Amino acid sequence: xxxxxxxxxxxxxxxxxxxxxxxxxxxxxxxxxxxxxxxxxxxxxxxxxxxxxxxxxxxxxxxxxxxxxxxxxxxxxxxxxxxxxxxxxxxxxxxxxxxxxxxxxxxxxxxxxxxxxxxxxxxxxxxxxxxxxxxxxxxxxxxxxxxxxxxxxxxxxxxxxxxxxxxxxxxxxxxxxxxxxxxxxxxxxxxxxxxxxxxxxxxxxxxxxxxxxxxxxxxxxxxxxxxxxxxxxxxxxxxxxxxxxxxxxxxxxxx
Amino acid sequence: xxxxxxxxxxxxxxxxxxxxxxxxxxxxxxxxxxxxxxxxxxxxxxxxxxxxxxxxxxxxxxxxxxxxxxxxxxxxxxxxxxxxxxxxxxxxxxxxxxxxxxxxxxxxxxxxxxxxxxxxxxxxxxxxxxxxxxxxxxxxxxxxxxxxxxxxxxxxxxxxxxxxxxxxxxxxxxxxxxxxxxxxxxxxxxxxxxxxxxxx
Numbered sequence: 001x002x003x004x005x006x007x008x009x010x011x012x013x014x015x016x017x018x019x020x021x022x023x024x025x026x027x028x029x030x031x032x033x034x035x036x037x038x039x040x041x042x043x044x045x046x047x048x049x050x051x052x053x054x055x056x057x058x059x060x061x062x063x064x065x066x067x068x069x070x071x072x073x074x075x076x077x078x079x080x081x082x083x084x085x086x087x088x089x090x091x092x093x094x095x096x097x098x099x100x101x102x103x104x105x106x107x108x109x110x111x112x113x114x115x116x117x118x119x120x121x122x123x124x125x126x127x128x129x130x131x132x133x134x135x136x137x138x139x140x141x142x143x144x145x146x147x148x149x150x151x152x153x154x155x156x157x158x159x160x161x162x163x164x165x166x167x168x169x170x171x172x173x174x175x176x177x178x179x180x181x182x183x184x185x186x187x188x189x190x191x192x193x194x195x196x197x198x199x200x201x202x203x204x205x206x207x208x209x210x211x212x213x214x215x216x217x218x219x220x221x222x223x224x225x226x227x228x229x230x231x232x233x234x235x236x237x238x239x240x241x242x243x244x245x246x247x248x249x250x251x252x253x254x255x
Numbered sequence: 256x257x258x259x260x261x262x263x264x265x266x267x268x269x270x271x272x273x274x275x276x277x278x279x280x281x282x283x284x285x286x287x288x289x290x291x292x293x294x295x296x297x298x299x300x301x302x303x304x305x306x307x308x309x310x311x312x313x314x315x316x317x318x319x320x321x322x323x324x325x326x327x328x329x330x331x332x333x334x335x336x337x338x339x340x341x342x343x344x345x346x347x348x349x350x351x352x353x354x355x356x357x358x359x360x361x362x363x364x365x366x367x368x369x370x371x372x373x374x375x376x377x378x379x380x381x382x383x384x385x386x387x388x389x390x391x392x393x394x395x396x397x398x399x400x401x402x403x404x405x406x407x408x409x410x411x412x413x414x415x416x417x418x419x420x421x422x423x424x425x426x427x428x429x430x431x432x433x434x435x436x437x438x439x440x441x442x443x444x445x446x447x448x449x450x451x452x453x454x455x
Contacts, residue, residue, distance in 0.1 A: 002414050004372040004392065041439070046372055072273045077394055077437045097269030099302075099396070099437065122302050122334070124368040124396035125267070170368050170396075199366050224371065254372040254392040 004254040005218045005246065006046035006225035007239055008203060009232045011036060012053045013082075016062040019053070033066045034073055040232065041076050043239040046254055048074070049102065049173070049227060052082030053148070060089075064096045071097020079127055081173075090117055094125060102173055104129040105146040108153055108160075111167055118168025123200075128169040132157035132190055133177040142190055149177045158193060165198045172198065173227065176206035183209025183230070191221035203227050211237065211245040218251055256454060259294040261319070261335075262286040263311035267302045271332065274436035274443070278450045288314050291322035296453045299335030301434060305358065305399070306346030308334055316351065323353060328427045328453050333397055336423065336430030340401045353428055355404035365416035367398040373413050375421050375433065375441075381410035382452050383422060383429055383445050391441040393421070393433035400432055 011018045011033060018033050037048055050070070052063045060083065067080055080093045081102025090101045107114050107128050117126045133152070135143040142157035161172055174194055176187035186204045195202045204223035208214055214226045231237055243253045258275055260268055262284050272282050275298070283294065291297055297319060312319070323329050331339045338350045343358035350358070361367045374390040393413075400419040403409060411422025413432070421432040429449060435442035 002373055003369065003395075006371050068269070071269045074270070075274060075436060075442055076439055077396070077434075094267050094302075095269070097267065097273070099267060099270070119304060120307075122304055122368075122396075123398060124370055125302060171370060199363075200368070201366060201370055224366070 002252065003224070004046065004252050005223075006203075007044075007214070007242055007253070008047045008049055008225050008227045009040045009045050009239065010049040010051060010205070010227050010229040012051050012229065013063065013066060014052075014054050016066055034069050037070050037074050037078070040239060041074060044243055044255065045076060045239050046225070047076060048078040050078060050080045050098075051102075052080070054083075064092060067093055067096040067098050079173075081127070081129055087113060087116055087120070090121075094121060100125040100127050100171070102127040102129045104131065107164065107169075108144060108146050108155065111163065114164055114167035114169055118170070123168050123170035126169050127171045127173050128164040129173040129175065130157060130161060130164070130194075131175045131177050134187075140193060142193070145177055149175075149180070157190070158197060161194045161198050165200050169200060171201045171203065173203045173205060174223075179207025180205070181230075182207050185209065185213040186217040186221055186223070186226070188216055188221045191217055191223050195222035195224075201225065211242060214242055215246060215249050215251065218246070256295045256450075257281045257283055258296045258298055259283050259285045259291055260298045260300060261312060261315060263303065263308045268300045271298065271300050271436045274446055275450075277443075278446050280450055285315065288318060291315075291318045292325050292327055294322075294327065296328035296330060296449075297322060299329065299331040299338055301331075301333030301335045302396075303334050304345060305334065305337060305343040305350075306348045308338060309348030309350060312338070312351075319351060320353070323428065326427055328449075329353070329429065330449055331430040332436070333432060333434055336432055337399060337401050339423070339428065339430050340403070343399060345399050354401075354408060354423065354425070356402050358399045358401045360399050362416060368396055369398065369415045370396045373415060373433075375411045375413055378410050378412055378422075381422060381424050383424060383431070383448050384411060385448055386444055387441075392438070393431075393435070393441055394437040394439075395421075395433045397432060
């Protein structure tokens with residue numbers, strides 16, 4: 001298999017602007033989505049993820065404009081998630097130019113919607129985001145949370161990952177709540193557990209702070225892609241630097 | 256120069272249309288029956304399910320086949336390339352059958368969909384890949400791929416567990432299993448090559 005390991009910057013969008021911060025808390029404004037998207041593309045990003053972090057009714061309509069503006073200039077794939085509550089929301093986002101939609105809370109509450117979306121639009125544009133946290137309550141030791149990582153669901157993350165694959169998800173965006181924003185490295189145990197037990201690509205997210213962390217996620221963690229936000233926003237590393245490092249360590253990347 | 260982009264409901268045409276516009280092409284979205292010879296080229300875009308796409312284009316099938324028979328250029332992308340063939344393991348229905356062959360699913364032993372960046376290796380002379388001698392990264396998102404009966408139409412191959420056909424080309428008919436509109440610089444060049452060829 002020769003599919004390249006992907007490096008995916010994540011852009012949190014609030015009311016039409018990209019904000020940076022620790023994913024779920026402490027927001028700071030960072031700029032125009034189109035500008036950042038093209039900058040990341042030129043640096044060699046393989047894909048982008050836009051997350052509507054407020055997802056109010058007003059920001060929804062702004063989001064469609066953002067999606068359209070980004071799609072007009074961007075010739076790499078991008079995923080849009082956050083606050084997708086119906087198949088119509090998903091359709092509007094795809095119709096405005098996104099390549100994939102990422103669903104989380106809606107998937108947990110109405111799992112059949114994964115199947116519906118997958119049949120209607122194809123599995124390749126259905127990303128199920130799983131926010132998981134370490135726990136003693138579930139068999140695998142990881143529990144699914146929804147509503148921006150605020151609400152524990154008493155669902156085993158491993159069982160849920162297998163289920164979403166069965167229902168037709170094309171990809172899993174797996175965030176470790178414990179590691180998110182810490183820059184202590186991805187949760188390799190969680191990532192490899194899910195990656196080894198599903199047959200769809202897994203994007204590791206939460207905790208990436210160094211080149212070594214990204215390397216670990218893609219090798220020990222068996223992830224197909226690594227998502228990172230702050231290390232790119234704060235220009236600690238460029239995407240090219242990450243990819244050159246990975247290539248030197250023998251990881252197949254698009255350079 | 257106007258290209259007809261066939262709308263079969265579910266597909267994400269926005270970025271494809273944007274990429275054609277960036278190549279200075281005007282676009283007409285066609286979703287109901289009309290004659291197609293008047294367009295410089297027909298584009299079959301690429302996201303969705305084979306069976307529902309076949310159903311959606313059934314009212315345009317004759318118009319597409321007529322135009323292609325008269326020499327209108329056609330370019331199928333991803334599912335659009337698969338629609339050029341006879342049938343698919345994804346579901347029932349007959350494709351356009353412009354090329355002979357069946358669309359099949361990747362073996363169960365590998366991760367599907369095949370999603371992400373993979374290498375396209377040029378095979379023989381190709382208009383789409385005329386600038387490229389060695390392999391290039393292209394963006395794929397699919398679970399099925401076509402097995403053409405005629406090897407001469409194969410202009411690019413890709414490895415993903417198995418070897419499969421990623422570029423086909425014959426006369427006025429073109430197809431890529433990857434998304435040129437999502438393949439960065441490489442994709443831009445392919446779209447440019449196609450547009451320039453049609454313009455000549």
